[in-house]
Amino acid sequence: MNQAAYTRLFSPLRLDGLRLKNRITMAPLYLGYAAQGGKVSPLLLSHYRLMARSGAALVVVENASITPGGSGGTRTIRVDHNRCLQQLRWLSDAVKEEGALSALQINHAGRFARVNDPVAPSAVPVFDRTPRALLRREIKTIGKQFASAAWRVREAGFDLVELHGGTGYLLSQFVSPRTNLRDDIYGGSLENRMRFPLEVVKRVKDTVGDMPVGYRFLADEWLPDGIGLEESRVFAGALEEAGVAYLSVMGGTYESFFLPEVVERSRKPGYMAPLAETVRREVSVPVIAAGRISTPSLAESILEKGQADLIGLARMLWVDPDWVNKAREGRDASIVKCSPKCNACMELVMQGKPAYCPKWRKEKRTEYRAMFY
Numbered sequence: 001m002n003q004a005a006y007t008r009l010f011s012p013l014r015l016d017g018l019r020l021k022n023r024i025t026m027a028p029l030y031l032g033y034a035a036q037g038g039k040v041s042p043l044l045l046s047h048y049r050l051m052a053r054s055g056a057a058l059v060v061v062e063n064a065s066i067t068p069g070g071s072g073g074t075r076t077i078r079v080d081h082n083r084c085l086q087q088l089r090w091l092s093d094a095v096k097e098e099g100a101l102s103a104l105q106i107n108h109a110g111r112f113a114r115v116n117d118p119v120a121p122s123a124v125p126v127f128d129r130t131p132r133a134l135l136r137r138e139i140k141t142i143g144k145q146f147a148s149a150a151w152r153v154r155e156a157g158f159d160l161v162e163l164h165g166g167t168g169y170l171l172s173q174f175v176s177p178r179t180n181l182r183d184d185i186y187g188g189s190l191e192n193r194m195r196f197p198l199e200v201v202k203r204v205k206d207t208v209g210d211m212p213v214g215y216r217f218l219a220d221e222w223l224p225d226g227i228g229l230e231e232s233r234v235f236a237g238a239l240e241e242a243g244v245a246y247l248s249v250m251g252g253t254y255e256s257f258f259l260p261e262v263v264e265r266s267r268k269p270g271y272m273a274p275l276a277e278t279v280r281r282e283v284s285v286p287v288i289a290a291g292r293i294s295t296p297s298l299a300e301s302i303l304e305k306g307q308a309d310l311i312g313l314a315r316m317l318w319v320d321p322d323w324v325n326k327a328r329e330g331r332d333a334s335i336v337k338c339s340p341k342c343n344a345c346m347e348l349v350m351q352g353k354p355a356y357c358p359k360w361r362k363e364k365r366t367e368y369r370a371m372f373y
């Protein structure tokens with residue numbers, strides 16, 4: 001197949017006043033490339049330059065923490081202070097200079113934060129720790145921190161900001177009936193559980209004006225007592241009403257990613273496309289589908305079947321930054337594929353180490369390793 005065959009994949013899309021040159025986006029992918037302390041490092045810059053040069057229309061830079069108390073780790077990019085602005089500008093410049101639109105994902109990790117005193121909607125234990133339940137005034141403060149962080153994203157020159165409502169982090173912890181056991185206006189009914197993320201969207205939108213605000217959307221926790229499509233589709237509609245520019249759909253959290261049935265499911269090509277499809281039926285804003293979309297023909301068929309408006313490539317683009325060019329030129333067979341049985345990148349970053357891909361040729365691995373510390 002050649003480009004003519006992938007007419008949908010290479011067709012432009014208008015997104016809240018921005019023009020995406022094709023339907024390919026880089027989905028956020030934390031690889032531990034920032035320096036200790038969350039500083040923008042030469043490796044991080046060269047990585048994002050490469051991702052933007054790939055030809056993807058939009059690069060969504062990995063999660064950045066809105067407050068030190070909500071950080072995912074010591075190599076998580078920071079967006080919590082005006083001191084971070086200059087470094088964030090280098091990052092947005094790197095992406096834009098290579099011809100892609102740039103977004104930064106902003107996050108509070110809540111009960112998954114790697115800090116001494118993690119906070120969450122409720123004190124529900126996770127792994128070997130129990131987070132502290134947030135006070136009402138702290139919830140308000142975090143809402144303001146999201147807004148300040150979004151303001152910095154705009155100041156730093158990014159085209160969009162993405163709120164991280166996925167992976168089981170704080171925003172999704174509020175929506176989930178298993179992690180939100182509050183009995184105030186933020187807990188109980190779905191309406192109450194959606195309240196905080198919707199307040200955050202409103203605050204952020206009021207702050208950034210006409211800059212589009214995207215949302216990483218947890219459609220299904222893949223846990224028996226967690227959020228599922230029945231409730232998440234209602235939440236999707238509410239987010240659209242609140243004015244999000246797109247929904248980037250995902251499934252699973254750190255508590256389900258390693259369950260045998262989820263591991264098995266996640267090895268399948270396009271494993272999150274059915275979630276995106278259900279969400280897309282509820283909303284009219286563009287929907288992004290990600291998850292082992294390893295071939296251009298699969299990407300094209302997801303668009304053709306109406307499962308999504310945009311394709312999200314995370315590991316797929318990192319493993320082979322030529323994915324887009326190869327698709328355009330009909331060189332599909334030469335695309336280097338992420339191996340479904342390999343989880344090296346996730347394992348490395350969970351140990352706090354920068355990731356490299358075993359599929360890379362030796363020289364590239366050596367080049368990256370040389371820049372690690």
Ligand SMILES: Cc1cc2nc3c(=O)[nH]c(=O)nc-3n(C[C@H](O)[C@H](O)[C@H](O)COP(=O)(O)O)c2cc1C
Nearest residue numbers: 027028029030062063290291292313314315316346
């Ligand atoms: C190592 C690793 C880091 C990730 N980091 C993020 C992140 O910072 N934010 C986010 O929303 N999703 C993150 N994801 C999820 C990806 O965006 C994506 O949904 C998932 O990897 C499936 O797409 P892929 O098969 O193209 O990698 C991460 C996934 C992996 C494996």
